Amino acid sequence: MGNAMTGETRRNTFYGLLFISPWIVGFTVFMAIPLVLSFYFSFCDYSILNAPVFIGAQNYQDMVSDEVFWKTLRNTAYFAALSLPLGTVLALALALLLNTKLFARAFFRTVFFLPSLVPLVALAILWREVLHVEYGIVNSALRWVGIGTIDWLGDPRHAMHGLVFTSLWGIGNSVVLYLASLQDVPRGLYEAAEVDGANAWQRMVHVTLPMISPVIYFNLLMGCIGALQVFALPYVMTKGEPARSTMFYTMYLFDQAFSYLNMGYASALAWILFLLIALLSLCTHLLSRRYVHQGDLS
Amino acid sequence: MSLELSTPKPVASASSLARQRLIGRVAVHVAVILLAVLFALPFVWMLKTSLMEPLQAKAMPPVWLPNPFRFDNYRAATEAIPFWRYTVNSLVLCALNVVGTTTSCALVAWGFAHYRFPGRDLFFAITLATMMIPFPVLMVPQYAIFRDLHWIGTTLPLWVPSFFASAYNIFLLRQFFRTVPRDLVDAARIDGCGEARIFWQIVLPLTRPALVVVALFCFMYNWNDFLAPLIYLTDDRQFTLTLGLQAFQSRLGEIEITLLMAATTLMILPVIVLFFLAQKTFIEGISLTGLKS
Numbered sequence: 001m002g003n004a005m006t007g008e009t010r011r012n013t014f015y016g017l018l019f020i021s022p023w024i025v026g027f028t029v030f031m032a033i034p035l036v037l038s039f040y041f042s043f044c045d046y047s048i049l050n051a052p053v054f055i056g057a058q059n060y061q062d063m064v065s066d067e068v069f070w071k072t073l074r075n076t077a078y079f080a081a082l083s084l085p086l087g088t089v090l091a092l093a094l095a096l097l098l099n100t101k102l103f104a105r106a107f108f109r110t111v112f113f114l115p116s117l118v119p120l121v122a123l124a125i126l127w128r129e130v131l132h133v134e135y136g137i138v139n140s141a142l143r144w145v146g147i148g149t150i151d152w153l154g155d156p157r158h159a160m161h162g163l164v165f166t167s168l169w170g171i172g173n174s175v176v177l178y179l180a181s182l183q184d185v186p187r188g189l190y191e192a193a194e195v196d197g198a199n200a201w202q203r204m205v206h207v208t209l210p211m212i213s214p215v216i217y218f219n220l221l222m223g224c225i226g227a228l229q230v231f232a233l234p235y236v237m238t239k240g241e242p243a244r245s246t247m248f249y250t251m252y253l254f255d256q257a258f259s260y261l262n263m264g265y266a267s268a269l270a271w272i273l274f275l276l277i278a279l280l281s282l283c284t285h286l287l288s289r290r291y292v293h294q295g296d297l298s
Numbered sequence: 299m300s301l302e303l304s305t306p307k308p309v310a311s312a313s314s315l316a317r318q319r320l321i322g323r324v325a326v327h328v329a330v331i332l333l334a335v336l337f338a339l340p341f342v343w344m345l346k347t348s349l350m351e352p353l354q355a356k357a358m359p360p361v362w363l364p365n366p367f368r369f370d371n372y373r374a375a376t377e378a379i380p381f382w383r384y385t386v387n388s389l390v391l392c393a394l395n396v397v398g399t400t401t402s403c404a405l406v407a408w409g410f411a412h413y414r415f416p417g418r419d420l421f422f423a424i425t426l427a428t429m430m431i432p433f434p435v436l437m438v439p440q441y442a443i444f445r446d447l448h449w450i451g452t453t454l455p456l457w458v459p460s461f462f463a464s465a466y467n468i469f470l471l472r473q474f475f476r477t478v479p480r481d482l483v484d485a486a487r488i489d490g491c492g493e494a495r496i497f498w499q500i501v502l503p504l505t506r507p508a509l510v511v512v513a514l515f516c517f518m519y520n521w522n523d524f525l526a527p528l529i530y531l532t533d534d535r536q537f538t539l540t541l542g543l544q545a546f547q548s549r550l551g552e553i554e555i556t557l558l559m560a561a562t563t564l565m566i567l568p569v570i571v572l573f574f575l576a577q578k579t580f581i582e583g584i585s586l587t588g589l590k591s
Contacts, residue, residue, distance in 0.1 A: 012413045015493050019409025020421065022402040026462025031428055034439035041438065048442060097330050101323065110577075111334045114341070117569045117580075119522040121540040122562045125547050129347070129555060130340050135356040137343050144359070169340065173584060180585040229432055232524040236544055250434050257438050258529060270435040277432055 041267035048263050059268035069269070071244055072252040075160065079248070080227035083164045084220060091171045092216070095178035096204075109179065116172035124236035127166040128153065138165075153238055156245035163234060163246055174219050181215040182208065210293040217292045221284045225277055249273060348372070348560040355556050368556070375560035378553050383535065384542035391456055391527075391538060392520045398460035399467060399516045400509055406463040407471035408497055412483070422472075429465045437529060444530070451532040460516075467512050470586065474508040475501060511583040514576060521569065539565050 017024075042059055044052035063069050094112055098105055115123070130136050131152035139149050152162035185208060193203045209216075231250045234240060240247035253273065257266035342362075347355045348371055349364040376382060410422050444455045478501055486496050502509065524540045531537055537545070543565055550558060573580055 009415070013415035016409050016413030016415035016418060019413065019497075020406045022461065023406040023409075023421075023425065023463040023468065026402075026459065026464075027424070027428065029443070030440065030459050030462065031431065031436070034436050034443065035431070037439035037442060038435060041442075048445065094333065097326055097333075100326050102330060103327060108330050108334050110573075111337055113580075114570065114573065115337060117518070117573055118566050119524075119540060119569065121522070121524050121544055122565045125543060125558065125562050126340055126344050128547075129559070130343060135358055135360065137339060137360060140358065140360050169337070176581055176584045180581075225432070229434060232540075235524075236547065253434050254437075254525070254529075257441070263438050263442070267438050270438060273432060274435045278430065281430065 038267045038270060041264050042271050044264040044267075046264040046267075047261045049261065052264065055264070059265045060272075062265065063268060063272065068244065068247070068252060072247050072249045075245065075247055076228060076230065076249040079160060079164060079167075079230065080224060082161075083167045084223045084227065086164065087168055087171045087174065087223065088216065088220065090168060091174035091219075092178055094171075094175045095182055096208075098175070098179050099182045109176065112175050113172035116170045118170070120232040121236055123166065123170060124233050127162075127169070128237050131162050131165070154242055156243045159238055159242060159246045163237065166233060166237070177215060177219065178212065181212040185211045213292045217284065217288045221281065224280050224284070228273060228277055228280075344559050344563055344566075347556055348375075348563050350556055352554040352556050355554075355559075371556050371560040372564065375557040375564070378557050379542055379546045379561065380535075381539075381542070381561060381564065384537050384539045387453075387536060388521060388539040391453060392517050394457040395460040395520045396513045396516045398457060399464060400513045402461050402463040403467035403471055403512060404502065404509060405497070407468045408475050408501055410468065411472045411475035412478075412480075425465045425468055429469070433525070437525075441529060450530060451536075453531070453536055455530045456526055467516075471505070471508055471512060474505045478504055507579075507582075508586075510576075510579055511586055514572075514579055515583060517572075518569070 041052055043054060043056060045055050045058075046052035098109055098112075102108065118126070131138050133139060133149060133151045133154060136152070138152065143149060150158055152165075153159050189207050189211070190203055193207050198206065229250050230248045231254065234246045234248050235251055235254075238246040240251055249269075250273075253266050253269045256262045256269060343360075346362055346364055349367050349369065350361070350371075351364075351366075351368055354361050354364065410418065410425075440455070441450070444450055447454075449455050449458075482500065483496055486500055491499075522540065523538070524544070527538045527541050531541060534542075534545070543561060546553065546561055547558060
């Protein structure tokens with residue numbers, strides 16, 4: 001169209017592109033090229049010391065018969081299946097408690113929130129001792145009530161539960177988030193429900209939960225994606241032991257890439273992870289259309 | 299609150315209703331206090347262990363009051379590992395990342411928020427899509443790229459990318475920049491104000507709270523980051539505090555647990571102090587970053 005671009009548009013285009021240029025460079029160098037490379041590597045035998053050699057879908061075929069792959073996938077799913085529901089219920093319960101007429105509410109909110117600020121490595125180091133088989137306080141408490149000693153991190157049957165416990169300590173983030181959304185629920189809804197004769201439980205099930213369901217949904221989705229990437233906690237606390245019972249998917253990926261230098265296989269693992277996250281997001285999105293309140297809360 | 303109009307529900311008398319309310323409130327307080335004790339207990343345990351003599355720290359049943367108080371543990375912990383060097387390394391990386399992220403994301407977000415140009419919506423859609431990409435997918439190819447640049451074993455991979463903007467913060471800041479009145483910008487432009495000055499003197503001051511949130515969360519992220527330093531740092535003189543502490547822990551046995559807890563306390567301390575200094579920013583930031591979409 002020849003001279004269709006007016007001076008105004010041209011100026012806007014120039015400055016617009018100028019301002020977003022850091023992103024264009026960053027996206028190309030740190031995202032687009034790595035993604036393409038990663039996809040290519042996943043079809044290669046690549047040890048980083050030598051040039052990648054194309055081997056077709058061999059890496060993906062190897063995965064099917066790789067017991068460790070399945071084990072880490074199962075471990076990761078098990079962790080998510082335990083820690084997400086427990087974390088959500090606990091965080092919601094704490095937020096609901098904090099949302100009542102509470103003495104020194106800000107103080108309690110701080111107490112529940114602070115652990116989520118603790119750096120994961122510090123948290124892992126601390127909880128390794130808290131769960132220590134002899135002098136850890138959890139076992140002291142269990143002995144005191146007569147249950148006896150549990151080797152939280154040394155027994156393959158319990159190690160994962162130890163990690164779930166540890167992760168529950170850091171849910172303060174969600175508590176603050178839920179509390180904020182609870183305070184956004186219009187008061188009029190409760191008054192209307194009360195007039196209609198709804199008791200406290202009914203008000204919670206029919207007013208509170210639907211109104212904050214978008215936040216719960218968001219938190220669960222982020223939790224799922226986060227669970228697939230759990231790394232620091234088990235790496236510091238258990239190194240994946242005992243008997244690989246706490247070996248997570250991302251740890252295995254890391255080991256393949258940087259301990260065994262199987263960069264090709266690690267890339268294939270990474271793409272499966274990507275695929276799982278995409279599928280999970282799609283599933284939760286479809287579910288959310290059914291169960292999540294589509295109001296104008298957020 | 300027009301209670302008198304609702305149909306009376308003569309189930310309980312006023313006084314028994316009041317008593318029920320009171321019992322309810324007491325129950326809630328008891329529950330909250332118990333849970334708060336549970337949440338605080340690991341902190342208390344860490345603190346008291348860091349002040350004890352090794353034998354006392356491992357006593358069964360646990361001793362809660364150090365006797366004597368060994369404040370010297372803290373000095374010993376910072377000498378058992380090059381603690382202050384790690385701290386400085388971490389702080390330098392945090393500072394570089396905060397400057398890089400805040401500057402670049404603000405620039406890019408303003409570009410997306412204010413200027414209309416062909417392809418803008420497509421670019422922005424791509425930005426949002428990249429938020430889906432998990433770090434583990436990128437870590438192998440990025441490692442290969444940084445290796446070709448001879449950056450492995452340097453701190454460059456840990457901060458240079460932050461100067462090229464990250465999707466999430468772009469998204470967050472763009473939301474805020476869209477609230478800057480267009481009339482105000484146009485008026486400044488008519489008065490002869492250049493685009494750089496508009497950005498610097500009008501946009502940034504108006505959106506300072508959002509920038510503070512981005513900076514704070516960026517600091518927290520990098521102070522806590524473990525995986526990326528683990529991949530890229532090979533020389534222990536460059537270690538961040540997270541790496542150093544992990545190395546410290548793996549020497550447990552030769553080093554006492556009391557010292558490890560002292561070092562851990564020292565690592566957590568800045569975060570706690572920061573929280574009390576910027577409590578409002580933290581709480582608002584979580585609602586802000588958590589309630590997107």
